[in-house]
Amino acid sequence: MTTKNTIDLGEFQFLSGETIPSLEVAYETYGDFTGDNAVLVCHALTGSSHVARRPDAGGDTAGQARAWWGDVVGPGKAIDTSEYYVVCVNAPGSCYGTTGPSSENPETGEPYGTDFPPVTVGDWTRAQRQLLDELGVGRLHAVVGGSVGGMNVLDWLRRFPDDVDRAAAVATAARLDPQCLALDTVARRAITSDPNWNGGHYYDGPGPDDGLARARQIGHIMYLSKASMSRKFGRRSAGREAVRETPPDPAAAFFPYREVESYLDYQADKFTDRFDANSYLYMTRAMDDFDLSAGYESDADALAAFEGELLLLSFTGDWHFTVEQAEALAGACREAAVDVAHHVVESDHGHDAFLVEPEKVGPPLSELLEMGLSGRTITDTEPEPEEPESFAPVHTSLFSE
Structure with a gap:
């Protein structure tokens, strides 16, 4: 069962302190909710709530507006919608159904344009939490996302640590580097x-x-x-x-x-x-503004309250969000005693790998959702002290025996 809908969350105050009278949020759900099987998928920069293929979906959109993870999410796929209740929410500030700069300002009757309040990843997380409350979803079985969607995942772990059992942050980092x-x-x-x-x-x-x-x-x-x-x-x-x-x-x-x-x-x-x-x-x-440690003493301090399991996926050819950045994030998790695994994927596709190589992304996600980290942590593949620039060897699955 799939649904495509928009819900009005009413007045919404952004973290900047500015308020809009009405925040409409576009979302899609896939599968049936059984009380403990909800998986939130966070989209990337120009993505939409249309994460998986729907029978009623038209062909008038392209790129990440059109089933952008259709080979990962769906019946029998890595994030199996016949088993999990998958929710994907379009972020505030976007233009795919959720209120943003192109939306009409009810107070003027004109599009907001740049009068729309500044938006942060934290605002995305808070809007998602409110939407899930409306759907009757409390604790999430998992939250998963790639690129800036992975930052969205990390924000969930620091903002609502008790609401997430398992998390997967794919091709992401605790913050952007100066070059990006x-x-x-x-x-x-x-x-x-x-x-x-x-x-x-x-x-x-x-x-x-x-x-x-x-x-x-x-x-x-x-x-x-x-x-x-x-x-x-x-x-x-x-x-x-x-x-x-x-x-x-x-x-x-x-x-x-x-x-x-x-x-x-x-x-x-x-x-x-x-x-x-x-x-x-x-x-x-x-995306540029996101800094995991903002308001905390360190990345480890920001994640310290999370008691679930976190899977990090990075790609060797990705210079946007590098393996080194993912390893630094894994190190912060170890410092905070967060159960973490860092899965390094050999790929020359660059940052796009998380979208175009579902055969490499899917298996680790599927196993995380089904079995958790199964006792495996980053310490199993932690680099030796004398080789600080080496990382975990590439595996088909980090969790296989």
Whole structure:
């Protein structure tokens, strides 16, 4: 059984202190609730509540708006919806059904634009908690998420530690590093320097599509590894069918239009058709702002109250959220006496691996949900002191004998 719905949570105060009179939250559920089988899935930056395939789903969306983890969540899949009651909630600030900058401000009758309050990952968590209360879900069997959705998972563990039995944070970290902060800054500047952005109030005219396109291209470069880009594109020129009537670079008429350029232009065009520029500003700001230790003495202190089990998945080709960052997070868990396992996946797909390699992501998640960590912790594969840069060997499953 699947449901797609929107619920009005009423007046909502953001962690910034600002309040809106009504927060509508879009969510989807899959499976039947039996009281102790609820699994919350947290989506990534431009994701939606549509995490798994539905018979009634239309074909008018793409990317992470369309069954973005359909090979991981569903009947008989790793997160088995015939066994678990799966809930996915669209985050406040997004543009896929939950109130955000493009939503109508009931006090003015116009879209909020940049008058919408600043949004944090903590606001996402609090809205999810309220939505689950409305659904009659108390303690979660598990909370699972990737990328900034993994930060959302970590926020659950520090904010509502008694409400989670098991957790999986995939391709994520306790905070972004300065390089990623810098790239996100350039991406946002691409939007805000577009003349059509108009201070965020562009909904009655042409939007900042060019700026949003450039921002998304920067994002895609962050999500791919050098190896995957070399394999996909090399230095090859694009075919005649890919060449545009109007060259994107007027100064490049003499030079080849390469496959990597064609890919970035194609992805940008698709993205501007499905996502809101202001939402991109708000969602990236929420990701950039997240710091697990904020308000605590350390990451370990932030996680100390969590008494459940945590699985960390990292990917060797991911330079957005690195294996080293996941290992540092695992170390904080050990310091806090949190039962943790760090599963390192050999992959050259970059950050996108958590979306495009379900065969590697699924088995550890399935076993976590079914058996927990089964007594295995990170200490089983902890690097030797004399090799601080080495990590756990790659396994099909960390929990198999």
